[in-house]
Amino acid sequence: MALNPEHLLSFARVAETGSVSTAAETLFRSQPAISQHLRQLTEAMGEPLYRRHSGGVTLTDTGLALLPHAQALERALAGAQRLAREVQGLERGVLAIGASMTIAVYLLPRLLSRFHRQQPGLDLQLLTRNSTEVLNLLSSGRIDVALVETPVAQDELPGFEQRTLFTDEVVLAVPPGHPLASAGSVKPADLDGCELVVREPGSGTRRVMELALAQLGVNVRAAIETSGIEAAKEAILQGLGAGFISRLAVERELSSGLLKEVQVDGLSLQRQLTLLHPPAELCSRSSRQFLEFLEAVRA
Secondary structure, eight states, X not given: OOOXXXXXXHHHHHHHHSOHHHHHHHHTOOHHHHHHHHHHHXXXXXXXXXXXXXXXXXXXXXXXXXXXXHHHHHHHHHHHHHHHXXXXXXXXXXXXXXEEHHHHHHTHHHHHHHHHHHOTTSEEEEEEEOHHXXXXXXXXXXXXXXXXXXXXXXXXXXXXXXXXXXXXXXXXXXXXXXXXXXXXXXXGGGGXXXXXXXXXXXXXXXXXXXXXXXXXXOOOEEEEEESSHHHHHHHHHTTSOEEEEEHHHHHHHHHHTSSEEEEETTOOEEEEEEEEEOOGGGSOHHHHHHHXXXXXXHO
């Protein structure tokens, strides 16, 4: 039995949402219709693609292997639809950008302000998520370009182009009354057992911190885990613990003395702010304009 493109699109949306009913709502189809698409696709493949359970559906190994192809079809269709709208001139251009929290809050607003002055006809959409969620949005075709805080392995997101846009530094910040505040600099061993404010799993900042501390053999304790960079910064300001945080996020607090930077001997947490997007031929006109703008800024 031949594979049906509509069945693949339904499968991609079910995999993304984890629910047949939710997929049906987003595709404006009935739940029985989506269920039938899944049954027919399973028959065409000759292997089970998913398992139902009380929480929704879980993909089998065959389903996981099929998913990237279904998502590629979804992206290609979305790209074709955007191109058709642009060629027909039926609506103004829309640019959907996904960015990890540090970039979205502390870097992009000033850049988007400049870009909007150059391209006032474009409707800008900024989705703020942690790095892992941003990559998921890009792979599913929900955003045009992504900016995250770490490079991405090629096999993690095949078919997309990426390059370093800027660099940032993660610094150890403490309030003035913290025991480390007067030290100026410390040895890695001085951090053993230190209570830290940490970001949620999936955060690029947390990933950089954990890798660097593991390489130095430093063991720390999480005093609190926060979701979002503003919550992390406020927790540090309130004395809940020291925290590794983007310099972009705390440059005002460091300048005003509300926070102190502590140097850790042998530890330099430079990180790459990475831009990812589909190949140029699959990018919308608005995406290409934004990519050209970012290249000019970087230069």
